[in-house]
Amino acid sequence: MPKITLPDGSSRQYDAPxxxxxxxxxxxxxxxxxxxxxxxxxxxxxxxxxLDRDCALALITPKSRDGQVDADALxxxxxxxxxxxxxxxxxxxxxTMLVYGPSLESGFYYDMAFPSGRIPSTxxxxxxxxxxxxxxxxxxxxxxxxLSLDDGLAKxxxxxxKFKIDNAQRAKExxxxxxxxxxxGTSGVNWEDLCRGPHVPSTGRIGAFKxxxxxxxxWKGDETLDRLTRVYGTAFATKPELEAHLKQLDExxxxxxRMLGKQLRLFHIDEMVGQGLVLWTPRGAAIRQELQTFxxxxxxxxxxxxxxxxxxxxxxxxxxxxxxxxxxxxxxxPIIDQDQMSKLAEEGCTCGELANRLxxxxxxxxxxxxxxxxxxxxxxxSEPHSYRDLPVRLCEFGTVYRWEQSGExxxxxxxxxxxxxxxxxxxxxxxxxxxxxxCLSLVKLIFGTLGMNDxxxxxxxxxxxxxxxxxxxxxxxxxxxxxxxxARSLGxxxxxxxxxxxxxxxxxxxxxRDVIGRSWQLGTVQVDYNLPIRFDLSYIGADNKEHRPVMxxxxxxxxxxxxxxxxxxxxxxxxxxxxxxxxxxxxxISEKSEEYAQEVLAAIRxxxxxxxxxxxxxxxxxxxxxxxEAKIPYLAVVGPRDAxxxxxxxxxxxxxxxxxxxxxxxxxxGLSAEYRTRGGESLKASFHA
RNA sequence: GCCACCGUAGCUCAGUGGUAGAGCACACCCUUGGUAAGGGUGAGGUCGAGGGUUCAAUCCCCUUCGGUGGCUCCA
Numbered sequence: 206m207p208k209i210t211l212p213d214g215s216s217r218q219y220d221a222p223x224x225x226x227x228x229x230x231x232x233x234x235x236x237x238x239x240x241x242x243x244x245x246x247x248x249x250x251x252x253x254x255x256l257d258r259d260c261a262l263a264l265i266t267p268k269s270r271d272g273q274v275d276a277d278a279l280x281x282x283x284x285x286x287x288x289x290x291x292x293x294x295x296x297x298x299x300x301t302m303l304v305y306g307p308s309l310e311s312g313f314y315y316d317m318a319f320p321s322g323r324i325p326s327t328x329x330x331x332x333x334x335x336x337x338x339x340x341x342x343x344x345x346x347x348x349x350x351x352l353s354l355d356d357g358l359a360k361x362x363x364x365x366x367k368f369k370i371d372n373a374q375r376a377k378e379x380x381x382x383x384x385x386x387x388x389x390g391t392s393g394v395n396w397e398d399l400c401r402g403p404h405v406p407s408t409g410r411i412g413a414f415k416x417x418x419x420x421x422x423x424w425k426g427d428e429t430l431d432r433l434t435r436v437y438g439t440a441f442a443t444k445p446e447l448e449a450h451l452k453q454l455d456e457x458x459x460x461x462x463r464m465l466g467k468q469l470r471l472f473h474i475d476e477m478v479g480q481g482l483v484l485w486t487p488r489g490a491a492i493r494q495e496l497q498t499f500x501x502x503x504x505x506x507x508x509x510x511x512x513x514x515x516x517x518x519x520x521x522x523x524x525x526x527x528x529x530x531x532x533x534x535x536x537x538x539p540i541i542d543q544d545q546m547s548k549l550a551e552e553g554c555t556c557g558e559l560a561n562r563l564x565x566x567x568x569x570x571x572x573x574x575x576x577x578x579x580x581x582x583x584x585x586x587s588e589p590h591s592y593r594d595l596p597v598r599l600c601e602f603g604t605v606y607r608w609e610q611s612g613e614x615x616x617x618x619x620x621x622x623x624x625x626x627x628x629x630x631x632x633x634x635x636x637x638x639x640x641x642x643x644c645l646s647l648v649k650l651i652f653g654t655l656g657m658n659d660x661x662x663x664x665x666x667x668x669x670x671x672x673x674x675x676x677x678x679x680x681x682x683x684x685x686x687x688x689x690x691x692a693r694s695l696g697x698x699x700x701x702x703x704x705x706x707x708x709x710x711x712x713x714x715x716x717x718r719d720v721i722g723r724s725w726q727l728g729t730v731q732v733d734y735n736l737p738i739r740f741d742l743s744y745i746g747a748d749n750k751e752h753r754p755v756m757x758x759x760x761x762x763x764x765x766x767x768x769x770x771x772x773x774x775x776x777x778x779x780x781x782x783x784x785x786x787x788x789x790x791x792x793x794i795s796e797k798s799e800e801y802a803q804e805v806l807a808a809i810r811x812x813x814x815x816x817x818x819x820x821x822x823x824x825x826x827x828x829x830x831x832x833x834e835a836k837i838p839y840l841a842v843v844g845p846r847d848a849x850x851x852x853x854x855x856x857x858x859x860x861x862x863x864x865x866x867x868x869x870x871x872x873x874x875g876l877s878a879e880y881r882t883r884g885g886e887s888l889k890a891s892f893h894a
Numbered sequence: 895g896c897c898a899c900c901g902u903a904g905c906u907c908a909g910u911g912g913u914a915g916a917g918c919a920c921a922c923c924c925u926u927g928g929u930a931a932g933g934g935u936g937a938g939g940u941c942g943a944g945g946g947u948u949c950a951a952u953c954c955c956c957u958u959c960g961g962u963g964g965c966u967c968c969a
Contacts, residue, residue, distance in 0.1 A: 314964090327899060327944090420964030421897030428966050432896065435964070463962095467905075476942085476960050530969060534895095576969055610895055610967060619968080705967050726968085795926040822925085822933085830930035844928055856929065863929050 224256035225250070226406070229264050236864035239266040241405045241442075242281045242406060247276055251349060267412075267442035272401065274404055278442070283308035285347060285404045286337075286411050286440035287315045292389055293336035294398040294436070298325060303398060304368040304424065304433055311450070311722065312320060312439030316422055318368065319750045324434050330416045334818075337414065344409030359383030368424070369399045376401065395834040403445035412441035413447035456824070457720040461618040469778050469835065471769075471786065472617065481614040481621030483766050488786030491815060492766050497602055497786050499883065500626055500761065501648055507643050509598040509628060514580035516604060520563065522569040525739055526579045527675055529572060531708050535608050537621075539563055558584035577603035577735040578758060581629040582740045586756075590744040596636055600628035602765070604893065617770030618725050630757040631742065634683075640757055641691035641713075641730060647761040648715055648728040649695075656881060657775055660717045660727070662693045665705030680734035684755075685711045687732050709735040710758075710795045720774045727768055731758040779836040779858055782876070783883040783888045789876065790832045794844030796827055801848035803839055805869070812877040833858065839888065857889055 210216040210226055217228065223241035227234045229252070244263040256262065267278045287306035295301045298319060305541075306315030319325075324415075325333065352360060354377055361370045361384075373384050387404055388397035405411070416438040424430040442448040458464065466472050470812055471489035478484060485493060520539055521531035529536070541549075545568060549559065562568045574580065581599045590597065604624045613619050632640050652660060666685050667674045674681070688711045692699045699713075706712060710733035714726045733756040735743075743751040762768040772784075782788055789809050793802035802818055809816040819828050825842065832840050840856040842863065849854055853868040867875065875888035 324898080329927055418963055419898050422965045424895080426966070428896075432965085434897070437964075474961095480960075527968095528969065534966070578969085601959080605969090607968080612895065612897095612965085613967070615962080712969095720962090729969095731969090766944050792929085794928055797926070824925090824927050825929060826927085828929095840929085842929060846928080854929075861930085 206700070207256050209256060210259075210261045210742070210786075211735065212261075212263045215573035218531070219256070222255055223255050224255055225262060225264065226252040228256070228262060229630070231257045232264075235285065236264060236266070240264045241266060241278045242403050244277070249281070249403055251347070252406050253349065255572075257660055260424065274442075274446070275493075277460075280308040281403060282411060282442060283403050283440045285408070286414050287313040287439065288347075288389060288400070289337050289408055289411065290316050290333065290338050290416065290436065290438055291317070291398060292340060293333050295396065296336055297329070297332060297864070298323060302368055305372065312417060312437060312663075312724060314435050315439045316424075316435050318431060318433055324389050325419065325436065327419055327721060334414075340389060341411050341414075343390075344407050344828065345395060346407045348388045348390065348392050349404075350388070350392040350397075351383045351385045353383060353862060354381070357399075358508070358881050372399060378867070387526060399546045406830045408446045410442075411440050412442040413444040414438060415447060415451070416649065421644070424432065426773060433501055453839075459522050460720045460774045460777045461616075461834040462618075462719075465773050465778040466770075467618070469773075469786070471773065474616075477754075479621070480611060481619070483617060483620055483622065489769065489784040492769055492784050496762065496765065496768070496772075497626070499654070499783075500647070500651065504598075504628070506721060507598070507647070508596075509600040512581065512584055512599050512601050514574075514577065514601060514603060516574055516606075517571045518579060521566065522570050522583070523572050523575070523580045524566070525578070526582070526736060527708060527739065528575050528579070531673070532575060533608075535610075535889065536575050537573045537606055537608050539572050541568060541570045545569065552562040555838055558604075573606040574603075575605055575607050576624060577601060577627045578629055578736060578756070578768055579740075581627075582736060582756075585629075585631050586740060586742055587870065590631070590754075592744055592746045594635060595744060596629045596630050596632040596640055598628060600626075616721060617766045618723075620766050621762075622688055624759045626761050626762040626765060627758075630678070630758060630759070631737075631744075631754040633744070634755055637687050637732065637757070638690065641687060642694065643731070644730040644759040644761070645691060645695060645713070648730070648757075651728070652715070652759050655772065655775065657717065660715050662692060662695060662697055662699035662717055663714045664688050664699055664701045665707070665714060666701055666703050667711065668704030675709055676735035676738065684732040684734055688695075688713050688730075705731075707731055707758075709733045713764075717771055721770060725771060727763040728761045728762060729759065732756075732817055733758055779885045780838070780855040782838045782879050784890075785838050786815065787817055787835065787837050788814045788880070789839045789841055790827050790835075790837045791818040791843065792825060792832070793820055794842065798848055799831055799845050802843050805843055805853055805872075808869070809841070809876065812873060814876060814880055827853045829856065841872070854891075855888070864889065867891055 207219050207222060207550055208216055229240045240252055242252055242265040243254060244265060245254060246261050265275060265278045267275060267277050284307065284486040291303050291306060294317065298766050300321045302318040302320065303751060304318060306313065312759045328555055340482060358373055376384060384399060385401055386397045388395045388401045389408055418437045420435045422433045422435040424433055439450065440448065473484045473486050475484060520529060556775065563570055575717055583759050585597055585893055587739045592723065602624050604622060606622045609619055609621055614621065630640050630815060667681055692713050710731050712729050712731035715728040716724050716726050718724050737753050737756055746752040790800045791806045799820055806816055806818045821828060829840065836858055838858050842854040842856060851869045852871060853872045854863050854866050856863040871891060878886040
């Protein structure tokens with residue numbers, strides 16, 4: 206006699222076992238029609254799920270009562286759509302083996318293997334979509350059937366798909382006592398797929414869908430296993446929602462830093478120079494320079510000392526640090542001097558031998574530096590230190606080079622040469638907590654000043670199952686605890702993730718998303734007991750004995766390249782005054798005002814702003830439009846009237862009309878204040894007074 | 895590195911087995927115009943590179959370089 210409790214607290218008593226669908230129908234025909242699934246005691250399941258005992262039931266509809274899209278409904282819809290796509294592809298591509306087809310935050314995919322070698326291409330999307338439309342048009346029910354583990358496995362073994370057998374094995378290991386199949390239609394008649402569900406009631410419930418892209422993947426994400434084809438798609442309850450989604454993607458594309466970087470001439474990546482090697486053009490360089498100045502001011506306040514170090518170092522240095530052995534696959538190969546090179550050539554040394562002898566240290570070589578820490582460590586080690594001197598905080602905008610995989614490189618976010626706003630703090634153990642606070646405050650300062658609130662914090666810990674970490678576990682425990690405590694003090698939610706530590710220590714990472722939804726690590730703070738040991742660093746303590754310092758590695762921006770890339774997207778290319786590559790543009794109405802315009806320009810430049818004049822042979826309207834497309838914060842329009850009254854007409858980016866006129870001196874003072882305070886004060890405020 | 899797709903003027907993109915077009919940008923001329931495109935004229939491309947098929951290749955095939963979306967990796 207199940208008693209069904211609904212989300213509003215009311216309950217319904219049934220004399221016999223019933224289903225979620227039946228309850229929905231009893232509540233009302235509207236709900237019955239809208240319901241896609243159900244949550245029974247918090248567990249998402251089919252509408253057809255049998256309810257034979259007391260439970261809490263929530264019916265899942267595409268939109269909740271407040272009109273919000275229901276994430277569970279969308280997820281069910283998409284997973285069901287993945288099945289429909291799989292059926293369509295198996296129909297069109299006989300022999301296709303299915304692997305795994307989950308829903309995603311913005312769609313779904315299905316991993317498949319094509320033993321025949323005939324793999325669908327983007328040209329096949331239309332055919333697949335029309336096959337899917339057919340299945341949806343037939344509005345066939347999703348029908349679940351359960352088999353015992355043994356029977357189920359026997360069925361799968363007969364079918365012979367190692368992928369599905371593996372899925373079943375994993376279900377078994379996860380404690381499942383049965384295996385379930387979902388048919389689109391009638392079990393045993395229509396197409397079916399091993400799946401734990403749940404699904405929407407019928408294929409017709411997919412309101413709108415689209416196959417979006419094709420990619421390859423590895424079985425279980427392991428590159429040594431089968432290579433699979435992954436077909437991506439998305440689905441919504443209604444067409445307008447799909448269209449809105451596609452439009453949103455389109456809008457996001459316009460913020461893409463690669464697009465804006467080209468349009469606004471912020472940087473250039475040249476195939477003649479090399480993949481992933483960024484050329485900072487004047488406009489982008491201005492942004493980067495402003496960021497560096499900004500953080501440098503904060504660093505001086507915190508007692509950092511600036512250093513400069515070369516771009517290469519001896520191989521031995523990086524063997525000692527561990528970088529060369531740990532990351533040899535992702536480094537530019539060592540540089541060997543001419544004499545050694547010719548000697549090796551005479552000996553007939555092969556590439557294989559060369560690599561071997563480099564490893565063994567028989568050949569001297571230099572490495573393009575993959576990290577700044579070894580150089581900073583050698584600066585620390587170059588003189589004795591007293592406990593009174595600590596912490597020693599050495600900072601440098603240090604450029605490093607890494608041989609990233611070619612397929613991973615793109616824009617500014619993943620490159621082969623980049624500059625870290627790096628620093629290494631050599632501290633006593635009792636100073637760790639306080640110094641970590643200082644590091645985190647820098648990251649907060651940056652995010653706060655730039656208005657970037659959409660980030661997450663990850664504490665990267667070692668993976669207990671891996672042996673890639675150096676040092677003893679007691680120190681690791683201390684370092685991890687220090688990171689955890691520091692992260693807690695941030696007052697922001699954070700996740701602890703095993704396996705995300707660096708090989709020498711745990712870290713706190715700040716992660717943001719780009720317009721396409723990809724996550725990127727920006728700022729990072731790392732606690733390291735191990736490099737000081739590897740380099741035998743010391744300081745003299747109050748007891749007149751040698752002690753081991755602890756290192757903190759930190760880069761609040763992370764990589765200047767990546768940070769600027771993300772920043773371009775954050776501001777959609779419309780930078781605030783202090784960061785804008787071109788801060789003010791002066792527009793003389795005509796040649797008659799040229800002289801006054803030049804005077805205005807000179808005054809703006811004199812207070813240190815980046816300004817230009819556009820005396821082009823165009824009407825003001827056209828020049829305003831050009832400036833607007835270049836996203837220049839302020840325009841100073843000057844004509845004979847302004848010259849006579851010694852005022853400027855001000856126009857700001859993002860406002861439709863001109864703000865009005867300001868006396869020359871007030872304009873200059875307002876600009877200067879907004880610039881110096883990095884937006885704390887605004888020239889625009891002058892117009893509200 | 896792997897899979898798929900893409901590469902035509904500075905940029906965005908049409909196009910075709912018979913060696914190419916548009917818009918914007920650029921140059922020059924006219925226009926001296928008060929807040930998101932004034933008008934005209936012109937210049938600009940060995941169709942990413944190399945090889946092959948063909949009487950003929952920008953177009954078809956192979957290789958290579960570069961880009962995009964994923965996968966894997968990321969100190």
